[in-house]
Amino acid sequence: MTADVRLLLDGFDPPAELAAFTAAHPGSGGIVSFVGQVRAGDGVEALELRHYAPLTLPGMRALADTALGRWTLDGLTILHRAGIMVPGDPIVMVAAAARHRRDAFAAADFAMDHLKSDSWFWKREKAGGEWRWIEPRESDFADIARWQ
Amino acid sequence: MPLKLVFLGRLESVAGEAERTVDTVTTLAELLSGFAPALAGAVSGERVRVAVNGRLVNDRAAQHLRDGDEVAFLPPVSGG
Numbered sequence: 001m002t003a004d005v006r007l008l009l010d011g012f013d014p015p016a017e018l019a020a021f022t023a024a025h026p027g028s029g030g031i032v033s034f035v036g037q038v039r040a041g042d043g044v045e046a047l048e049l050r051h052y053a054p055l056t057l058p059g060m061r062a063l064a065d066t067a068l069g070r071w072t073l074d075g076l077t078i079l080h081r082a083g084i085m086v087p088g089d090p091i092v093m094v095a096a097a098a099r100h101r102r103d104a105f106a107a108a109d110f111a112m113d114h115l116k117s118d119s120w121f122w123k124r125e126k127a128g129g130e131w132r133w134i135e136p137r138e139s140d141f142a143d144i145a146r147w148q
Numbered sequence: 149m150p151l152k153l154v155f156l157g158r159l160e161s162v163a164g165e166a167e168r169t170v171d172t173v174t175t176l177a178e179l180l181s182g183f184a185p186a187l188a189g190a191v192s193g194e195r196v197r198v199a200v201n202g203r204l205v206n207d208r209a210a211q212h213l214r215d216g217d218e219v220a221f222l223p224p225v226s227g228g
Contacts, residue, residue: 036228049227052156052220054202080227092228112228121227122157133158136226 003064003076007057009083014093021077021095028074030101032108034094040087046126049091051082056120063114067096070110071103078111080121113143149216151179157223162190176211179219190223197222 004021014035022031038047051057064078075097085091094111098104115121117140124133151170155163173179176198180188190196198205199220205211213219 116228123226
């Protein structure tokens with residue numbers, strides 16, 4: 001089984017992606033999904049995610065392989081945007097299908113923690129007409145340490 | 149063929165550009181010695197990784213460079 005891993009340069013439709021993923025795994029008793037979106041508020045006008053092509057998608061694929069090796073899954077999807085987004089736009093979607101729910105919850109949680117602070121993306125925010133780079137937070141490193 | 153340099157994330161702001169080309173030098177140390185002090189300091193940070201032709205460098209001191217190499221400077225990431 002191989003994961004569906006995509007780096008998206010344009011917008012995507014999480015409900016449609018989840019519907020397709022669910023339909024593709026009728027034998028799975030549990031499907032866990034997570035969608036991250038650009039948060040409205042704090043004066044944020046736009047968010048940009050940069051990537052580095054030689055590393056970003058290969059790194060996402062390696063992350064998916066690690067999750068597949070660690071939990072018993074029927075399917076795994078990892079979708080991540082790059083480019084400029086506005087509040088309400090989806091940034092990331094992870095979905096895991098498994099016979100038993102705990103594997104699906106854990107794999108989705110693991111993938112999200114690693115996308116946040118251990119994948120090749122750089123984020124900046126535009127507020128008040130000014131762009132500002134966002135550095136990872138200490139809590140992001142604490143989240144990822146849970147899996148070691 | 150010159151070297152192609154790529155500055156990701158906040159390093160783009162420090163460098164003043166996302167990419168630049170420079171005359172070929174043979175070591176990473178020599179490359180950094182040609183940077184403005186602020187940029188040299190920023191790329192020397194403990195959490196900044198370097199990739200040459202898409203491969204992460206583990207030992208900067210031992211890293212040799214050749215004509216046409218792409219050298220990327222990668223600060224701490226923030227995705228999702």
